[in-house]
Amino acid sequence: MELRLDRLTKQFGSHIAVDRVSFSFTPGVYGLLGANGAGKTTLMRMICDVMRPTSGSVLFGGTPIDQLGDGYRARLGYLPQDFGYYPDFTACDFMMYLASLKGLTAQQAKVRTRELLGVVGLAEAAKRKVKTFSGGMKQRLGIAQAVLNDPSVLVLDEPTAGLDPKERVRFRNLISSLAQEKIVILSTHIVSDVEYIADEILVMRAGGIITTGTVEEITGDIRGCVWECAVAPREADAMSASLTVGNIHYAQDGSAIVRVVAQQRPHPSARAVEPTLEDVYLYLFQEQSGCLPVSQTKAEVGQDAIARRKGAHRG
Structure with missing residues (x-):
């Protein structure tokens, strides 16, 4: 069928x-x-x-x-x-x-x-x-x-x-x-x-x-573009204004744990984490993510990903 x-x-x-x-x-x-x-x-x-x-x-x-x-x-x-x-x-x-x-x-x-x-x-x-x-x-x-x-x-x-x-x-x-x-x-x-x-x-x-x-x-297509970092609350606000922030969690010590979608390490304390489908959504629908090479549109990146996967249906 x-x-x-x-x-x-x-x-x-x-x-x-x-x-x-x-x-x-x-x-x-x-x-x-x-x-x-x-x-x-x-x-x-x-x-x-x-x-x-x-x-x-x-x-x-x-x-x-x-x-x-x-x-x-x-x-x-x-x-x-x-x-x-x-x-x-x-x-x-x-x-x-x-x-x-x-x-x-x-x-x-x-x-x-x-x-x-x-x-x-x-x-x-x-x-x-x-x-x-x-x-x-x-x-x-x-x-x-x-x-x-x-x-x-x-x-x-x-x-x-x-x-x-x-x-x-x-x-x-x-x-x-x-x-x-x-x-x-x-x-x-x-x-x-x-x-x-x-x-x-x-x-x-x-x-x-x-x-x-x-x-x-x-989610594997954006591996290396998702980060978490511990910053001061004031820094978290600044990051939200300039980057694609998926989540902010405030720790007991008063620091803010920020999840960011970005091509480059967004902060010295940032560590790469495994992406989720929500991260993919932010990556594809937010222009400020910084995860795309300047020469490529999101549609082109998506099509490149499809082409790389032999087992996937082609859109």
Whole structure:
């Protein structure tokens, strides 16, 4: 099973939202990571056949999805960023209604609704109206409706936005449990949402995929650019103003432990540390990091990293 993007492009007037993106997905969990406005939602709407590309194509099993039509949509599950629901429906009624739209028989719908509400932890709330649900409960209901038809491709657009940390953890665990033998594409600008569950990370910026790989691969690309140093609090403030600082922790002795993304040693006391995915995010989305050679853009650095890794998909 393969979902392939072939030079996928979407342009709105003079603005290019998605710029010639090519990538091949096979079963696994993919984290699409990027800042707001990077083009993630536009890309996912084209993958879901909600929006037609300006050029390029999405292919499933080697056939363009516009030729597959309903056959493709029957194998697709989608949780959009703005998940719509009927507030006066109960969770059970809402699932039964959507099951009928997805072509399930009444008996199939009953069995699948009961099963999935249990999986997402909403069995005891099945008869409650959706308008009484918390944000986390609504998102879990959204996941349940997205997998009603046991899709081969599951697309989740910013599914944890607005959730508290506990609900985000629960949501990530739920995605992992549902991901077997599926292509799962999860878009987010929250690093922790994909750091622990994604088999592969795709970093998107200004409409393009600028680097891909496992967490280990893409963090390895900036090894030697992440530092920690102990400085006086006043120095920490100065470093925050001139460098990309990921974290400041104040020690019991009154010193500040500063984590910095920079090409050169930022302070005499600095020592190199292992990078995290959050460091990669700062490296790729902050101009002041100082980690890039003057002659290279971040997109070029990302593409160089992809080219160096023989085993990675090419974006």
